[in-house]
Amino acid sequence: MAELVLCTGLDPDEPDSVTPVVIVTEGGAADEDAVTRLGLYGYEGDGCLYFVRTDGWAERRLDGELLTVDIVAYPAVLKGLEAAADRFPERSAADPEAVRLLRVSAQVSPGTYARATDITAVLTALAGTPAEQVVAQTRSGENWPLILAPQPE
Template sequence: MARLYVRSGLDPDEPDAPVAVLVADPDGTPGEQAVERLGGNCYEGDEVLYLVQTDGWAEHAYADGRLTVGIAVHPAVLERTESSPADFPLRSATDPEALVVLRAEAAVAPEVADRLSEGAMVLVAAPDTPLDDLLGPDGDWPMLLAPPPPAPPIQP
């Protein structure tokens, strides 16, 4: 099962801003396996992998002290990862064509949720791997997901 953490100090542009960090198990659920394979659809830069916002993104929801972070991906991108879109019945809140492939939640104080950076960082590791080990200099490059794309304009 995916784990969700919220950590500050991860965004060099905003070091005080808390960042949502999802950790997926490469041998876990179909969603976790799909997220691992999304790395092959990313582009590299500054020791991170970027998923293009038109392919997929991170969605945040906060209610009753719980932060939920979901990863939404378009079906064509899932097919490129050899994942079946049929395995993912949940739809994105932003774009009903996109599928939610992974979701995790954690208890978060309201003042932290108010300052949370948009998007998310994704790491792939065995469930027993401590987050600090994943974030250290010997860890794999994280995948960075942007927030949802802007809604298309309404056509008259």
Template sequence: MTRAIITDRIDATDGARQLVLVLDEPDSVGEQAVLALGNYGYEGDGVLYIVATDAWIEHTREGDVLTADVMAYPLTDLDVTAFTEMSAHAPEAHRLLRVRTTVDPALCPGGDEAVAVWFAEPSDTDDDVIAAINAAEEWPLLFAPRPATD
């Protein structure tokens, strides 16, 4: 199952609000595909950067509902044929996963920030996830914002 956390308690963000998608048993096809995107990450600064030429996360808010879509271009070792929903911004990119959650609109980050993805144990609380990210023993995936359109 995937859930979302909005927090300002991640040390590396210096108090800025960060959207974190937490996958705590990546068993769906979409969650497995997001897990596989880690193979395309670039190491640096305690994260695996996922660049927008490979994948990104679009997030929008309507009222108190936040929707985050993990989008990816076809990649060498990532079979996207099972994913039929396409990006409105990049028609060749496929939606791998959609996460919807209720949020406090006042705390929600804008739609152009990077989004982190963390793989957790089902028993991990939000506080556990934040502490693990800050401990930096394992690295989250950090997805670049959606690529610019012409």
């Protein structure tokens, strides 16, 4: 099951920055599997993969202490992932042409979230791997995050 956490120190250039991180299970449910495969469309950067905003993005909202992240992509991307768009009936809040692949929520400190960067990171893990271990593997360079930009304006 997908998990959402706020992490500090993922960006070595800004060790005090806070990054919302979505952790998905490799070979998991259809929604997690689609998000895991988005990395196929990412382009390599400094120890990470960047997902182009013209293909998809992360939509975030904070209601009190509940942070919700939706990961969305355009149907054309799903064709390349061999995922049928009809399996994802929910639409993006920013663009109804884009489909919501995954929604994940978590209780967070609003003060900590106020320091969050604009990007959302996606990490892929084997089933049963604790979030702390997945984040530690990313910090050490063993696991490359997929970086999603915020929704288009």
